[in-house]
Amino acid sequence: MSTTLTAPALAATDRCDRCNAQAYVRVVLPGGSDLLFCGHHWSRHEEALRPKALEVVDETHRLVESPAVSTDA
Helix, strand or coil: CCCCCCCCCCCCCCECCCCCCECCEEEECCCCCEEEECHHHHHHHHHHHHHHCCEEEECHHHHCCCCCCCCCC
């Protein structure tokens, strides 16, 4: 039986390791540890971390999505 390392999707309860804002990026490092970042801190550290990461779960696209608007009056 083989297992694969896959980072789970991010939830609203996942918080940025730098500022405690909602995390939209998970970086899995060698050894299995991970870091969580808000969009702002990911943009500041992406260049240094991306080459070292085993996996990056980037959900920053959720920052620009519009919520569904109800037409019920």
